[in-house]
Amino acid sequence: MKQKVLSYMRVDERVLAELEKEFDVTSFQNHEYVGDPRFDQALKEADGIIGLALKVTKELLELAPNVKIVSNVSVGYDNLDLEELTKRQIMATNTPNILDDTTADAMFGLLLATARRIPELDHYVKAGQWTVSLQPEQYGIDVHHKTLGIIGMGNIGTAIAKRAHLGFDMKILYHNRSRRTEAEERFQATYCELDELLERSDYVCLMVPASKATKHLIGKAEFQRMKRTAIFINGSRGQNIDEEALYEALVQGEIRAAGMDVFTEEPTRPDNPLLSLSNVVTLPHIGSSTIECEYQMSKLAADNLRKGLQGQKPPTLINEEVWNRREP
Numbered sequence: 001m002k003q004k005v006l007s008y009m010r011v012d013e014r015v016l017a018e019l020e021k022e023f024d025v026t027s028f029q030n031h032e033y034v035g036d037p038r039f040d041q042a043l044k045e046a047d048g049i050i051g052l053a054l055k056v057t058k059e060l061l062e063l064a065p066n067v068k069i070v071s072n073v074s075v076g077y078d079n080l081d082l083e084e085l086t087k088r089q090i091m092a093t094n095t096p097n098i099l100d101d102t103t104a105d106a107m108f109g110l111l112l113a114t115a116r117r118i119p120e121l122d123h124y125v126k127a128g129q130w131t132v133s134l135q136p137e138q139y140g141i142d143v144h145h146k147t148l149g150i151i152g153m154g155n156i157g158t159a160i161a162k163r164a165h166l167g168f169d170m171k172i173l174y175h176n177r178s179r180r181t182e183a184e185e186r187f188q189a190t191y192c193e194l195d196e197l198l199e200r201s202d203y204v205c206l207m208v209p210a211s212k213a214t215k216h217l218i219g220k221a222e223f224q225r226m227k228r229t230a231i232f233i234n235g236s237r238g239q240n241i242d243e244e245a246l247y248e249a250l251v252q253g254e255i256r257a258a259g260m261d262v263f264t265e266e267p268t269r270p271d272n273p274l275l276s277l278s279n280v281v282t283l284p285h286i287g288s289s290t291i292e293c294e295y296q297m298s299k300l301a302a303d304n305l306r307k308g309l310q311g312q313k314p315p316t317l318i319n320e321e322v323w324n325r326r327e328p
């Protein structure tokens with residue numbers, strides 16, 4: 001009999017078709033969750049779970065007695081209760097590295113769009129308002145030769161630093177849990193404490209994972225430390241910043257503008273006050289969402305799932321301890 005798989009949102013359809021040949025797959029394309037009878041039934045039977053942003057909690061795992069692996073189609077795994085998974089000897093996997101360039105491109109796009117006010121001016125042209133010469137109040141600010149502060153110089157942070165240094169002659173400051181010699185040597189990045197980075201950067205880009213340690217890492221005090229001309233970009237997770245404090249900082253002119261790919265609540269609500277501000281540029285969490293990259297992420301996630309269910313070590317296993325203490 002085929003092993004059973006619960007597939008949750010955004011697994012590429014070609015990859016899903018391949019999985020369906022090997023496994024008995026029940027697929028969910030929307031936000032079904034615990035309490036939905038079809039979902040609960042699929043959980044009860046599943047040997048493996050693959051998908052994007054499924055909240056894997058203790059409550060959910062109680063309903064999934066056979067699960068051996070949870071394969072995330074994302075590098076971030078703040079949706080997983082890793083401690084609980086590990087305790088239950090369930091493997092957890094993610095999709096690191098393959099999305100670094102795509103996500104860095106998106107973050108740089110967001111930075112440029114915010115600095116040069118691209119969405120606002122696009123609207124101005126299309127709305128037929130470009131009837132006279134542009135006024136200085138409509139100008140954006142330079143990106144090249146400015147100082148970029150990257151908080152979280154991991155894989156994606158480093159790919160952002162590469163673009164900034166090689167393409168835009170920017171000076172790079174960074175803050176990270178540990179020193180990153182590769183970024184220091186290749187992109188002349190300078191390590192700073194957080195406060196110093198905030199005070200010296202023209203652009204601040206947040207790329208840390210979501211964890212207890214990073215919840216509201218950037219809040220009122222941090223926005224107040226930034227230059228009044230600073231532009232803040234969040235490409236990490238919404239919970240890493242205090243959105244209300246960001247709104248206040250923008251309205252009070254404590255910083256110039258913000259670019260956001262991620263929100264505290266996703267999808268964000270249309271009445272989120274940040275959406276009413278012209279100096280905020282938003283994206284619907286599409287850092288890694290290109291046709292090519294999403295396919296690669298799904299493929300890697302499927303490979304992780306397949307290996308895990310076949311008793312082999314998944315290539316990008318997060319909780320190694322589960323593998324190390326498995327029974328022979």
Ligand SMILES: NC(=O)C1=CN([C@@H]2O[C@H](COP(=O)(O)OP(=O)(O)OC[C@H]3O[C@@H](n4cnc5c(N)ncnc54)[C@H](O)[C@@H]3O)[C@@H](O)[C@H]2O)C=CC1
Pocket residue numbers: 075076077096097099103151152153154155156157175176177178207208209210213214235236237261262285286287288289
């Ligand atoms: N907007 C989007 O579509 C995407 C968002 N992401 C987010 O970006 C995050 C980073 O991804 P990667 O670069 O692949 O991860 P990574 O693990 O390579 O890098 C994260 C870096 O943050 C540092 N860090 C962690 N906690 C810290 C703290 N408290 N203070 C300072 N530094 C800290 C780590 O030392 C590490 O160098 C993901 O966890 C995810 O939340 C990732 C991909 C796409």
Ligand SMILES: O=C(O)C(=O)CO
Pocket residue numbers: 073074075076077099287288289
């Ligand atoms: O990979 C991630 O963590 C994302 O946010 C979406 O790709």
